[in-house]
Amino acid sequence: MTTRIDGNAVAADIREALTDSIETLGSEGVTPGLATVLMSDDPASETYVSMKQRDCAEVGIDGIHVEIDTDAPAEELYDTIEDLNADSDVHGILVQMPLVEQVDTRRVLRSVDPLKDVDGFHPENVGRLVAGNDRYRPCTPHGVQKLLETYDIETEGADVVIVGRSNIVGKPLANLLIQKADDGNATVTVCHSRTEDLAEKTRNADIVVAAAGLAEFIDGGMISEGATVIDVGINRVEADTEKGYELVGDVEYGGVAEKAGAITPVPGGVGPMTRAMLLYNTVKAASLQTGIDVTLP
Ligand SMILES: NC(=O)c1ccc[n+]([C@@H]2O[C@H](COP(=O)([O-])OP(=O)(O)OC[C@H]3O[C@@H](n4cnc5c(N)ncnc54)[C@H](OP(=O)(O)O)[C@@H]3O)[C@@H](O)[C@H]2O)c1
Numbered sequence: 353m354t355t356r357i358d359g360n361a362v363a364a365d366i367r368e369a370l371t372d373s374i375e376t377l378g379s380e381g382v383t384p385g386l387a388t389v390l391m392s393d394d395p396a397s398e399t400y401v402s403m404k405q406r407d408c409a410e411v412g413i414d415g416i417h418v419e420i421d422t423d424a425p426a427e428e429l430y431d432t433i434e435d436l437n438a439d440s441d442v443h444g445i446l447v448q449m450p451l452v453e454q455v456d457t458r459r460v461l462r463s464v465d466p467l468k469d470v471d472g473f474h475p476e477n478v479g480r481l482v483a484g485n486d487r488y489r490p491c492t493p494h495g496v497q498k499l500l501e502t503y504d505i506e507t508e509g510a511d512v513v514i515v516g517r518s519n520i521v522g523k524p525l526a527n528l529l530i531q532k533a534d535d536g537n538a539t540v541t542v543c544h545s546r547t548e549d550l551a552e553k554t555r556n557a558d559i560v561v562a563a564a565g566l567a568e569f570i571d572g573g574m575i576s577e578g579a580t581v582i583d584v585g586i587n588r589v590e591a592d593t594e595k596g597y598e599l600v601g602d603v604e605y606g607g608v609a610e611k612a613g614a615i616t617p618v619p620g621g622v623g624p625m626t627r628a629m630l631l632y633n634t635v636k637a638a639s640l641q642t643g644i645d646v647t648l649p
Pocket residue numbers: 492515516517518519520521522543544545546547550563564565566584585586587622623624626627
């Protein structure tokens with residue numbers, strides 16, 4: 353029997369637990385605040401930001417949204433970040449990527465106050481994570497860890513193959529899973545576009561995490577019997593639907609589910625976890641900045 357890992361259910365439990373922490377903060381007069389900043393007219397980015405704002409409203413986090421004209425000079429974005437850094441009602445700042453070309457993305461990542469960097473992309477937070485002293489775990493890798501933990505999928509001693517080495521998924525996840533910690537202690541191989549014989553690597557893995565952004569490219573032949581398969585990919589493919597497309601993962605679900613011991617669907621797997629972990633980091637940020645202790649799920 354293959355276990356279908358239900359990201360919607362796990363995310364709902366995390367949101368519910370966070371509501372209690374938000375009440376604790378509220379009883380001390382603090383409402384966590386998350387600012388989202390958008391400087392892009394990419395429809396997917398607009399959707400992501402509006403979903404994040406909706407998630408905040410649902411759990412009682414104050415959402416502030418700043419939209420900057422895509423033709424505006426980069427300084428407008430840098431000044432906005434400075435203002436948000438100085439605003440004590442704002443505990444978390446999320447600048448939606450990718451940004452327009454006149455903006456220096458590295459400068460943006462460096463200029464968010466590390467204590468408000470709920471994406472976990474500031475070099476200080478990246479360094480802390482690598483050193484095993486993390487402050488904010490990036491949302492998608494943290495969501496993957498929570499799914500594994502909730503479904504009792506042991507990482508200690510496991511051979512994990514991560515397909516993809518981006519700064520937002522593959523690299524931070526690898527760094528988290530190799531930590532000497534209960535939710536780490538794995539032996540991790542990180543694969544990418546120059547990896548030779550990828551299938552040979554994935555077939556030897558206890559846990560495969562697909563994060564390459566290639567629709568359904570991991571098939572049943574690339575997975576060993578009983579392996580856990582976590583599909584991070586979100587790919588739009590043409591389909592006979594109202595919108596003219598549908599979302600699929602990096603994993604060919606049908607064929608892989610026949611062999612896997614556990615598998616995440618797309619949608620309904622990692623996606624909702626990423627959103628829940630942003631709320632988690634925002635609550636943690638409010639706690640760190642106010643000194644009010646809260647229990648985090
Ligand atoms: N579910 C969620 O919440 C969530 C969150 C973030 C991202 N995503 C999705 O996850 C996917 C990956 O996102 P990302 O931002 O990490 O992507 P990315 O920055 O484009 O990175 C893709 C990675 O895949 C590697 N790759 C490309 N082709 C490959 C191949 N044939 N074999 C092995 N590796 C290959 C690339 O290698 P090189 O480094 O050599 O180019 C790169 O490291 C996308 O579909 C994205 O939409 C989902």
